[in-house]
Amino acid sequence: MDELKHFIYDHLISIGTNETTAVYLNMLGLLLALLIIIFIIDFIIRKLLIGVFAQFASKSKTNFDDLMVKNKVPRNIAHITPLLVALEFISDVFYDFPDFEIVVERGLKVFAIILTLWIVRSILHTLKDYFKTLPNLKDKPIDSYIQVFMIFAWVVGIFSAIALITRTPFIHFITGLGAASAVIILIFKDTIMGFVASIQVSINDMVRIGDWITFQKYGADGDVIEINLATVKVQNFDKTITTIPTYALISDSFQNWRGMTNSDGRRIKRALYIKQSGVKYLSKEDVEDLKNIQLITSYLDTRQTDISNYNEANQINKELLLNGRNLTNLGVFRKYIDSYLKHHSAINKDMMIMARQLAPTTQGIPLEIYAFSSDKRWENYEYIMSDIFDHLIAALPYFDLEVFELPSNTNFI
Template sequence: MEQDSTFADLLGWQWIEAYLPQDRWVQILAGLAMLTVLVWVVSWLTSSVLSRLVRRLLKVAGKDDWARALVKKRFVRNVGYAVPLLVVSSNLTLLPLAKTLLEVVERVALLGFLVFLIMAIVSLLGAWQEVYANSSKGRTKSIKGYVEVAKIAVWAIGIIVMISIILDQSPVLLLSGLGALSAVLLLVFKDTLLSLVASTQMSTNDMLRIGDWIEMKQAGADGFVIDIALHTVKVQNWDKTVTTIPTYKLFSESYRNWRQMFESGGRRIKRTLSIDASSVRFLTPAEVDSLSRFALLRDYLAEKKEDLERSNQELSRAGMDAVNYRRLTNLGTFRAYCTAYIKRHAEIHQDMIQMVRMMDPTTEGIPIEVYCFTNKTAWVDYERIQGDIFDHILAVLPEIGLRLFQSPTGRDLSLGLSLAAESHRPSLSGSAKDPL
């Protein structure tokens, strides 16, 4: 029942065994007592002393975040379980048991050591991921996918080693036998491999960050990215629901990322007003003079007056009738007013395109589109600025003699019917006389 034991040789347990009683059960109890004391001492050193030492060293180094993360991920606890199991597997010669039984106990203890060692490594990786996520760089870029790949690799290696211990075979032989199962492994880990490639490409090309506003209609996602993992990306929608999208879909399918809009500092306004076509007409000279009181139109009207007078004088000398003269329209003046208004608006981005254009007339009026960019990208500010602009534009329409097109309502129909009835009602003076 001879067996090499490094710890026994170093501690000199053999000479102590010479003084133990010869009774087998007494030797077993004595060995158990010695092994228990040894395990307790090692466990205390690992759990208490090592834990305090690690925390103090990290605190001195200014790595308090690492200390908190290691405690949260239970790294020291897993190490505290792994080391005593290693001590047990290395000092089983203290127990005078049959060789077969010792081998079984040793393998069980060694397997337990490997499990907790793997858990400790996984805890360390988790602590690294948490520390990185709380850093300034980690708020936009995630390493969660890479950490999960590393965890899978650690568990895969650990499982292969554990199987080799159980079967008492070399891990190299097990790895060589996996070649025949490569097709099955590729099928089983298909999503993992696709997600790994997608995560690598997205990170390398900076395609997606935590905090990006993305819109992916086919997945029903419209909101901010809150988590990027190996297999999934979580998007918090505007209604506070969360949509989970497979990572590889964000690489293979199209989606809209609004990050560039926030980085540019401008958010687009693209809204249309439908003008009632029956309200479009030429302006009279008196109306032109009246509109000159608007500061935004003063320069425009003065320039147009000079241009029209010069053009009309040429037409007059050519013998043209006055009906052919050029005149200002209220719709053109309205477009000029809107253009001047957004150009002087303090919250419109002046370095980005601005225009007010007339679209193709439709059965619902003449569309006038306002196209510009606000200098604030936050949603609430954007809606406030857009609302203020169109409140003002709608209010100025009657001043220029225009009407907004809208479909007739029940009130409009009732007013029309009442007016028609009034027009057909006979007056008292014109009532029919008695034929007699």
């Protein structure tokens, strides 16, 4: 082996080359030869490993090995052997330059640390992609956990490299950093808060990928597409992307629509504002006319009989409608809405159906519809709700009622 170390040197000396020049050329020749050998070994092993992994992945039923190939795990592992060869023979290359040998050897060891980080990153990315294909884990914030492990690996790797370069034992180097722990915590404050938030979000099942959330503080209204260590990405319905700090999910209030999505219906909660001056008692003639509306015919028959019996039993003077018990057009219309909703094919009959009167306002009397559509898809939901209110607005004149609205220019003209 000693003969090989000085083969080029001996040849150069034999042809009359200066000794100093021969030493340097000998080193460069050996270095070039080692680099060629390393390149060939790396090429062969890389091709073999990638080929073996690809062939195994094509026959395997699981997609884990496919993801390993996709994330370059075998490619990174293939670099280990050439690196070991370089570490083994670098002392022979720089036999006459011990100072260079120390520097290059440290450089190779630092590269070994970086290569280890590459391999760890590839494996973690493979695990991340694989976990996202599992039904029980695909909506979990896997990215956050992978990022935490990767940050921890990079921190250990960087500290190891610095300790190696400075020739300080790793344990002593870490101990010395204890005094700077407050600064480190300050630097990684957002990362630490994001990690804690990710754990709480996951444990409490507050948000999943695919959830529709509304976060007014950040202007977010759409589907969660990504949950990272530091941020949550929401694709709004206008296709813009809103980025929210992960810790904001536990420190601020937001609305998650998952409960509605998983329920049997989507709530309809909207009011008609009725003009107050149009509200009146109904005379017998008015009641008879309203009996032509089929949805409330039986109700009016029953209700009119009950009211008449009460008034007669209590000898109520009905020459004035105000006396005794009476029907009002607003009350009958409210009953009509209730009956109409219960007969509507798109309303879920197993959930609450209610037409209620709210406190009067300066814009009229709010008559609110509270029900649930069976179809929860946004487009269909809006169509159902519009269809219901189209009908009710058009039905108002049959009850001598009007919707309140502020006057426009045409009213004054």
